[in-house]
Amino acid sequence: MTNFDLDQIDELLLTTKQVRFRLDLTRNVPIETVLECIQLAGGAPQGGNTQRNRWLLVDDPDKKSAIAEVYARVGRPYLQRNIEVAARQGMDPRQQRVIGSSLFLVEHMAEVPLMVIPIRLDRPVEPAAGYYGSNLPGVWSFQVALRARGLGSTWTTFHLEHEQEIAELLGIPDTVTQTALLPVAYYTGDSFSPAPRRPAEEITYLNAWRSPVRAGNE
Ligand SMILES: Cc1cc2nc3c(=O)[nH]c(=O)nc-3n(C[C@H](O)[C@H](O)[C@H](O)COP(=O)(O)O)c2cc1C
Numbered sequence: 001m002t003n004f005d006l007d008q009i010d011e012l013l014l015t016t017k018q019v020r021f022r023l024d025l026t027r028n029v030p031i032e033t034v035l036e037c038i039q040l041a042g043g044a045p046q047g048g049n050t051q052r053n054r055w056l057l058v059d060d061p062d063k064k065s066a067i068a069e070v071y072a073r074v075g076r077p078y079l080q081r082n083i084e085v086a087a088r089q090g091m092d093p094r095q096q097r098v099i100g101s102s103l104f105l106v107e108h109m110a111e112v113p114l115m116v117i118p119i120r121l122d123r124p125v126e127p128a129a130g131y132y133g134s135n136l137p138g139v140w141s142f143q144v145a146l147r148a149r150g151l152g153s154t155w156t157t158f159h160l161e162h163e164q165e166i167a168e169l170l171g172i173p174d175t176v177t178q179t180a181l182l183p184v185a186y187y188t189g190d191s192f193s194p195a196p197r198r199p200a201e202e203i204t205y206l207n208a209w210r211s212p213v214r215a216g217n218e
Contacts, residue, residue, distance in 0.1 A: 014194035016144045019152030020101040023185035025111040029151065031057065034114065034184065037145035044137035052121040053135050056170060056178075059114050066169050067159060068110035071181070075106040075158040094196070105154060105183065112183035116142070116153070117170075120177045135179050143182070152187035155180055 038055050046053065058064055082099050085091070091099075109115075120135045143153050159166055159181050167174060206213035 012144060012148055015192040016147040017152075017192045017195060018154040019185075019187050019192075020105040020154055022187045022189060023105075023108075023112060023152055023154075023183060024188050025108060025113070025185060027113065027186045029059075029114045029184055029186065033149055033151065034116070034146075037142050037149065037151075040145040041138040041142035044141045046134040046138075047130055048134075050134065053138055054119040054121060054176070056117040056119060056172065057114060058117070058170065061110075063169060064112070064115055065110045067115060067166060067181070070162045070165055071109050071156070071159045072106045074161045075102065075156075078158065079103045079106065105156070106158075109183060112185050114184045116182040116184055117166075118142075118179045118182075119172070120179060121175075123175065123177055132179065139180055139182070146184060150186055150190075151184055153182040153184045155182060157181070 034057060042053075058067065079099055079102050082091075083103075086096055086099065118135060118139045120131070124131050139155065143155065146153050157180055160178060163178050164174070166172070166178065172178065201213060201215070204213045205211050
C-alpha cells in the first residue's frame with residue numbers, strides 16, 4: 001500500500017494529452033512554474049546518471065516566428081499529404097482529428113506563449129534507445145507536471161528536420177542535440193478525456209513473443 005491517491009494519479013497519466021486546439025494563446029506562462037516542472041522532470045532516469053540534459057525556453061516573438069516558419073515548412077506539406085491520403089483511402093475519425101489539430105498547431109505555432117526545447121549535451125550514438133532513453137523520459141515527466149498545473153503542451157518533432165537552422169537561430173552549438181519542441185500554454189477547460197488505447201492484455205506477452213499474459217496469475 002502507498003499513500004498515493006491512485007484515482008488522481010491514474011487520471012493525470014491518462015489525460016496528459018497532446019494539447020493543440022485548447023492551448024490558451026492569450027495567457028502568459030510563468031517561467032517559475034516551468035522551472036518547477038523542469039526540476040520535477042529531473043527525477044526521470046538517465047543512463048549512468050550522467051545529467052547531460054538541458055532545456056532551452058523561447059519566448060522572444062521574433063525567434064518564435066522563425067521557429068514556427070521552420071516547423072510549418074515541414075509540418076504543412078506532411079499533414080497535407082496525410083489529408084490527401086485520408087480523402088483517397090478513408091481514415092479513422094480519431095486519426096483525422098489528430099491531423100486537423102496538428103494543422104491548427106502548424107498555423108498557430110508562432111502565437112504560443114512559450115516554446116520549450118529539450119536538449120542532450122552530445123550527439124546521438126547507437127544504440128538509439130540508450131541515447132534518447134536518457135533524455136525523453138524527462139520530457140514526458142515535464143508534460144505530466146505541466147498538466148497537473150493547468151498547462152498543456154504538445155510533443156513535436158517536425159522542426160528537427162532543420163535542427164541546424166534552429167540551432168543557428170538560438171546559438172546552440174553543433175555538439176549538442178535537440179530532441180523535441182514543445183509549445184506550452186495554459187489549457188482551456190479543465191478536463192480531458194482519456195485517449196482510447198488497446199487493452200494491456202492485447203499488447204503484452206509473457207515469456208515468449210505473442211504468448212498471452214493474463215492478470216491474476218500470481
Ligand atoms: C516522437 C513524437 C513526435 C511527435 N511529433 C509531432 C509533431 O511534430 N507535431 C504534432 O502536432 N504532434 C506530434 N506528436 C504528437 C502525436 O501526434 C500525438 O501523440 C498524437 O496526436 C496522440 O495524441 P494524444 O497523445 O494526445 O492521444 C509527436 C509525438 C511523439 C511521441
